[in-house]
Amino acid sequence: MRQLCSILGGLLFASVLCFAGDFEPKVKISGGAGLELGQVVHGSYLLMYQDYQEIVKGWQERFLYRLIYDMTMTERIRMVMDIEGQISFSYPQMLNPIETQGTRYLFFPERMEGMYTLGDQEEPYLQFGVGYFPYKFNPDARNLGELEFRSGTYPLYVITNFDHCYGKLLGFRVSSTLFGSLKQDLMLTSEALMFPTQDYSLSYVVHYSLARMLDIGAGLSIAHLFSTERKLTDPKDSWYIQENGDTAIYSFKGIKPAAVVAFDPKPLLPSSISDLLGKNDARLYGEVFVSGWENRKNYDSAVLFDTAQQMLQYYANRSDRTVVMFGFNIPTFKLMDVLSLEFEHFPNRYPNSYRNALERNLATPFNPVTPKQFAWRWSCYAKRTFLSKFFIVGQVARDHLRTTFPDLKLSEKEDVLKYGKDWWWVCSFGFKI
Amino acid sequence: MKKAHTTRFATMALFIAYVLCSADTTDNQTVTIKNSGFIAFENGQIVRGISGTSNQDWIKGWLERAMLQFTNEFIVNERMKFILSVEGQFGFSYPQSIGARESMLPRFWMYPARVEGMYTPLGTTEKPLLQFGLGYFPYQFNRNVRNLGEFLFRSGTYPPYIINNFNMPFARLLGLRVSSVLFENLKQDLFFTSEAQIFPTQDFSLSYLAHYTLGRCLEIGAGVCFAHLFSIEGRLTSPTQFPDPIDPTRFTDNFTWTERNACMYIDKNGDTAFYTFKGTKPVAMLAFDPKPLLPGVVSDLLGKDDARLYGEVCVIGWKNYINYNTDTTMRYPDYHNRWDRTPFMFGVNIPAFRLLDVLSFELEHDSKHTNSYYNVMDVNIPTYFTIPGKKLAVWKWSLYAKKTFFDKFCLIGQIARDHMRPSYPTYILTERDDVLSRNSDWWWVLRLMVKY
Numbered sequence: 001m002r003q004l005c006s007i008l009g010g011l012l013f014a015s016v017l018c019f020a021g022d023f024e025p026k027v028k029i030s031g032g033a034g035l036e037l038g039q040v041v042h043g044s045y046l047l048m049y050q051d052y053q054e055i056v057k058g059w060q061e062r063f064l065y066r067l068i069y070d071m072t073m074t075e076r077i078r079m080v081m082d083i084e085g086q087i088s089f090s091y092p093q094m095l096n097p098i099e100t101q102g103t104r105y106l107f108f109p110e111r112m113e114g115m116y117t118l119g120d121q122e123e124p125y126l127q128f129g130v131g132y133f134p135y136k137f138n139p140d141a142r143n144l145g146e147l148e149f150r151s152g153t154y155p156l157y158v159i160t161n162f163d164h165c166y167g168k169l170l171g172f173r174v175s176s177t178l179f180g181s182l183k184q185d186l187m188l189t190s191e192a193l194m195f196p197t198q199d200y201s202l203s204y205v206v207h208y209s210l211a212r213m214l215d216i217g218a219g220l221s222i223a224h225l226f227s228t229e230r231k232l233t234d235p236k237d238s239w240y241i242q243e244n245g246d247t248a249i250y251s252f253k254g255i256k257p258a259a260v261v262a263f264d265p266k267p268l269l270p271s272s273i274s275d276l277l278g279k280n281d282a283r284l285y286g287e288v289f290v291s292g293w294e295n296r297k298n299y300d301s302a303v304l305f306d307t308a309q310q311m312l313q314y315y316a317n318r319s320d321r322t323v324v325m326f327g328f329n330i331p332t333f334k335l336m337d338v339l340s341l342e343f344e345h346f347p348n349r350y351p352n353s354y355r356n357a358l359e360r361n362l363a364t365p366f367n368p369v370t371p372k373q374f375a376w377r378w379s380c381y382a383k384r385t386f387l388s389k390f391f392i393v394g395q396v397a398r399d400h401l402r403t404t405f406p407d408l409k410l411s412e413k414e415d416v417l418k419y420g421k422d423w424w425w426v427c428s429f430g431f432k433i
Numbered sequence: 434m435k436k437a438h439t440t441r442f443a444t445m446a447l448f449i450a451y452v453l454c455s456a457d458t459t460d461n462q463t464v465t466i467k468n469s470g471f472i473a474f475e476n477g478q479i480v481r482g483i484s485g486t487s488n489q490d491w492i493k494g495w496l497e498r499a500m501l502q503f504t505n506e507f508i509v510n511e512r513m514k515f516i517l518s519v520e521g522q523f524g525f526s527y528p529q530s531i532g533a534r535e536s537m538l539p540r541f542w543m544y545p546a547r548v549e550g551m552y553t554p555l556g557t558t559e560k561p562l563l564q565f566g567l568g569y570f571p572y573q574f575n576r577n578v579r580n581l582g583e584f585l586f587r588s589g590t591y592p593p594y595i596i597n598n599f600n601m602p603f604a605r606l607l608g609l610r611v612s613s614v615l616f617e618n619l620k621q622d623l624f625f626t627s628e629a630q631i632f633p634t635q636d637f638s639l640s641y642l643a644h645y646t647l648g649r650c651l652e653i654g655a656g657v658c659f660a661h662l663f664s665i666e667g668r669l670t671s672p673t674q675f676p677d678p679i680d681p682t683r684f685t686d687n688f689t690w691t692e693r694n695a696c697m698y699i700d701k702n703g704d705t706a707f708y709t710f711k712g713t714k715p716v717a718m719l720a721f722d723p724k725p726l727l728p729g730v731v732s733d734l735l736g737k738d739d740a741r742l743y744g745e746v747c748v749i750g751w752k753n754y755i756n757y758n759t760d761t762t763m764r765y766p767d768y769h770n771r772w773d774r775t776p777f778m779f780g781v782n783i784p785a786f787r788l789l790d791v792l793s794f795e796l797e798h799d800s801k802h803t804n805s806y807y808n809v810m811d812v813n814i815p816t817y818f819t820i821p822g823k824k825l826a827v828w829k830w831s832l833y834a835k836k837t838f839f840d841k842f843c844l845i846g847q848i849a850r851d852h853m854r855p856s857y858p859t860y861i862l863t864e865r866d867d868v869l870s871r872n873s874d875w876w877w878v879l880r881l882m883v884k885y
Contacts, residue, residue, distance in 0.1 A: 033567075035607070059635055061627065061665075063548075067517050067519065085543065087607065087629055098860060101813075103630060105543070389550070390567075433464065
């Protein structure tokens with residue numbers, strides 16, 4: 001096996017050198033920045049207190065900037081270094097901890113990827129990538145959805161971030177585009193976001209585009225398939241009784257299938273109408289995602305028969321871990337780049353929280369005694385580019401927002417917009433070069 | 434009145450329509466990119482100082498850091514320009530203490546130096562008749578200043594406090610800017626900026642500044658800043674309730690009754706009133722360059738900046754708040770005297786006859802109160818921080834020299850008693866007061882810089 005790897009590695013290196021030839025390396029520098037201003041009109045957070053605290057008109061602000069170096073070294077080798085910086089502020093700001101009152105200057109990679117391509121750079125029939133790269137499973141999603149790589153299992157939790165509607169993965173990627181319409185990605189990635197980190201997951205995603213009208217996609221991620229530290233991935237402190245009476249452990253390992261569909265009616269419309277519409281106008285799209293295919297029903301009689309203990313029956317029904325979203329790009333007749341309305345049905349048995357994973361290292365849901373949360377999420381997103389380089393983006397939503405906090409221990413682990421009356425707005429003014 | 438509003442609205446609508454209709458006109462243009470930056474190594478010493486946090490004397494405290502900056506300037510066309518500039522520091526803490534272990538290790542951190550998009554609908558980016566800027570950008574009101582002065586955006590109110598950093602005689606602002614240069618000698622700037630440095634952050638301030646140059650000899654400037662004009666959280670900008678209804682940890686256990694009630698005062702009617710972080714800061718500057726008046730044989734010997742005289746005055750909080758409370762045992766100093774909040778400075782560029790790029794000597798007169806934002810950050814109240822019995826130096830001074838050689842190298846030195854605060858990794862232990870607050874305190878610093 002080791003010899004085979006050496007041979008393959010040698011061949012790859014030789015091919016790189018052979019193709020280096022007379023190619024003139026090109027470096028394309030670009031970037032952008034945006035000032036984001038927003039307000040949690042109504043919400044609540046748990047933070048360090050025992051009880052939930054109400055948020056009324058909580059100001060949200062951050063300044064983001066990016067610097068991108070896109071280097072084409074040879075016809076086949078390309079490297080992208082994309083760095084994002086932030087000036088950000090905490091919410092809420094408190095005297096204890098006092099760090100919340102300070103301005104924070106963050107600096108982190110958005111994309112650091114090396115690529116080796118066979119075929120066309122834009123539509124390669126085979127491409128290898130290594131590094132830290134963004135990945136978008138649902139190309140139409142603007143805020144909600146895009147769940148495959150923005151979620152965890154077990155338990156189910158989803159993370160959204162304004163105007164960053166994609167997952168960021170660390171590892172290896174093999175991609176292929178065939179016949180211009182069939183796109184496949186195979187990824188072996190290290191968990192770089194949430195506990196237990198560094199475990200390797202294997203994912204396969206396929207997209208097919210039919211006559212410019214219908215896009216369908218499906219994906220499967222086997223999360224935490226290769227554990228780097230078994231005791232963290234399979235914590236022994238939480239267990240359940242299987243049907244045969246054996247004891248099993250609630251593990252962070254899980255299979256996450258997802259599917260996406262998008263329909264664009266423009267090719268069916270008379271050109272006198274479709275010409276009036278913008279590129280993204282009138283698209284309908286949807287996504288379904290299961291965070292953990294396997295049910296783990298607890299046959300412990302105390303949980304099974306006592307109705308008061310039903311909230312301890314964590315993973316008996318798959319529907320409790322199935323998230324559905326759909327969206328529509330409202331036609332704006334080129335007045336805007338996009339105006340999208342999205343809805344998401346998020347099962348509400350437990351809060352959308354990774355508190356137990358982070359604070360107790362348990363693969364069980366955080367289960368506080370709180371009023372039942374609202375299952376439907378919604379989002380309205382609009383973007384307008386002007387003068388070619390400047391943009392305004394606005395969003396009104398009840399999504400999975402978590403307010404920022406400098407201390408991991410005290411940072412918000414669950415949605416702050418849990419109930420029907422909770423929502424926030426945000427807008428961003430900036431430029432992109 | 435209604436007609437005036439309509440006219441204004443129509444003008445604004447027309448302008449917005451013009452901007453929006455101009456969309457997608459520059460897609461295919463070639464963007465010119467200019468790269469620049471610097472690498473610097475800096476060493477210095479607090480010859481004598483005092484810690485405001487621990488009240489310990491500091492003798493010969495070593496300061497050291499390395500810096501780098503890389504800047505990409507994207508010129509889309511004569512109307513549109515973008516600057517992305519990032520700065521990093523590799524620095525050491527002073528003092529290094531086992532009680533705060535982070536202070537014993539070197540630190541590397543990066544932050545934006547300038548991230549700005551500029552659009553110039555009238556004129557050019559170099560000489561804009563009208564220019565809009567958006568982002569995080571440096572601004573220097575008094576371009577002659579090398580160290581002291583430059584008060585407007587390097588100060589806070591209320592209470593008044595001043596911040597300065599070596600070789601950084603400017604402030605960095607986050608927000609929007611509208612600038613205009615008329616007749617080549619009248620420069621105006623309007624800013625709508627979010628507070629991004631000291632508590633209460635994120636509040637929006639409105640500022641207007643104007644400069645007029647008269648015959649290459651005289652430069653005058655004036656401006657006003659309405660600090661924290663638009664508060665994003667009223668209870669933080671103007672605290673009035675104890676304990677705080679949102680954050681019960683504020684103003685409780687760790688604070689004395691006096692501290693908790695320090696933001697209250699009794700007005701002349703005998704009513705209870707409250708101090709606020711909001712304030713109006715007017716500023717003025719003047720610079721005189723005698724070179725155009727000198728005979729050519731003399732002025733030709735002088736460097737570009739030699740012999741300039743300049744000065745600046747700023748009122749850090751125009752409004753007086755007089756506390757009529759007769760119980761002196763619980764009183765913090767009030768704001769009855771505007772002169773206590775009026776620092777002024779003057780400087781001269783000593784003629785170096787081209788041996789140096791610049792050799793400037795500056796003097797600044799400050800308030801008799803401690804230059805501290807301790808109460809602002811640690812108690813969140815808009816009052817002075819007082820240290821009983823501490824004798825403060827009201828005069829600050831600075832001698833700054835700079836020499837460029839081999840075109841790309843630069844040596845900068847400074848000896849001063851200024852508003853220096855050494856860097857520290859732990860937010861809670863960072864110095865809030867001047868460490869050079871007494872007459873005998875001073876420091877020196879030397880930087881070697883390579884520019885590209």
